[in-house]
Amino acid sequence: MARVTLQTIAEQVGVSRMTVSNAFSRPDQLSAALRETILATAAELGYVGPDPAARALAKGTTGAVGILLTNSMGTAFRDDVATSFFGAVAEELAPTGLAVTLLPLYGSAESIPARDVPIDGALVYACPDGAPALDWLVRRRLPLVFVDREPTPGAASVTLDERGGGRQGAEHLLSLGHRHVGLLTSSFEGPHGIVPDVATAGGDFVARERIAAWTQTLGAAGVRMSAVQVRENTDREGYEGARLLLDTDDRPTGILCFSDTLAWGAVRAAQDLDLRVPQDVSVIGFDDAQIARRARPALTTVRQDVVAKGRAAAAQLTAAIARHRDGSGDADDAVHVVLPTELVVRHSTGPAPA
Known part of the structure; x- marks a missing residue:
């Protein structure tokens, strides 16, 4: 089967290749009817859209952010606090269209996700110092937000009191x-x-x-x-x-x-x-x-408040990515959010025994 390209669709519809490209990446440039015709033709021909790598290169953004996890990915997903945090991050990022990529602390000899995966920035969640993955993120000069970690100069952070x-x-x-x-x-x-x-x-x-x-x-x-x-x-x-x-x-x-x-x-x-x-x-x-x-x-x-922590972390990350993209980022702009705690007294504590 011949490979379907933008040009294939353009010839089928009778428009330019740029018009087809706009249907996928700049829909505001086309009438609703024309875009619907182009997308329907693309679907009929089996075309799913522009190559993600090529699109990222053209737009200067990957459309994804990373979350660098704690020591064990399995342990993180068995932890109610961690899963609630992830859920809040995903919910806050949903309107932005950014995808979330989970990054383990350690990779293999062939692949280190923190080094190799295309992302626009990352949340560093409760990771130990000296982790190889963290070192790679820093070396890539990506916008980073540190969560449940000591604030790093020049990077935003979200911690508890x-x-x-x-x-x-x-x-x-x-x-x-x-x-x-x-x-x-x-x-x-x-x-x-x-x-x-x-x-x-x-x-x-x-x-x-x-x-x-x-x-x-x-x-x-x-x-x-x-x-x-x-x-x-x-x-x-x-x-x-x-x-x-x-x-x-x-x-x-x-x-x-x-x-x-x-x-x-x-x-x-x-x-x-x-x-x-x-x-x-x-x-x-x-x-x-x-x-x-x-x-x-x-x-x-x-x-x-784990949900507030997740939302604050996601908001800080999108802001850091925006500053990085337009060149307005400055170490003095880094925001350090400190969330309050509250004692909740239930039934597992009582007066000291005589």
Whole structure:
């Protein structure tokens, strides 16, 4: 079968090749009737449209943006917070016509998506420092927006008031009279297990900020602290980490968790050790994910507005791409959005046991 081109359609309809091209890329240049005739003829001949690579070259835009994920793509899609964030980003970008491409942190010897995939810009979502994919995005000089990461000079960012949220959780336990508090956090990088020096826990920006808030608030009140760090933000890891804190005679009476997912694992660990939540041990999560409301007892947690975070990140990215395209971008124009948190008290916290 002969290859169908713009010229093939032009000859069939009796118009110029440019007119056919406008039907696909500049519809405002044609009458509705003529465009409908051209598109119908194209469909009849089996022509699906201009080559995407050629169109991108001509327009100077790919029509797509990337999202650089955290360590594991599979883990990200099992995380309620991450999936809600992705959904909000996609919804905000929908009116722009931009497609979303997911970029893993690591590639193969033959292909590194962050280096090879055509995109106009990217969201860097909670990625660790030193990731090869992040290095490639920076080297490509693409417009970037950093989410749940320490703001980078010259690039926009969207973060939570992590320290404010950490203080809210710690102050809640203090108000309930707890004097020995366990800290349960996660980081792909070590150390893992019991952390003798709590100041060394927390591998990434978010974990470091929350731990700093916990230790400063609890330390100022003279409270004893024990810390455990697990590798992944899963309920199973939370379960194992919480057992390290609780399966001892000198156990904490309250646990501050990096996430609701870890907190749910901690609640199950306590129950399996015949400890009552909150009568024997209080548990606080972070995020206000769906599991916080479904858990029994329902989790006290620090709420973040994930939808607002996703929408803000997408809006910052489209603005950065526009500035980059028209040459008006400047390091001083980078916007750093900091979203508030809110303590939500439910049934997993109570007064410290006598």
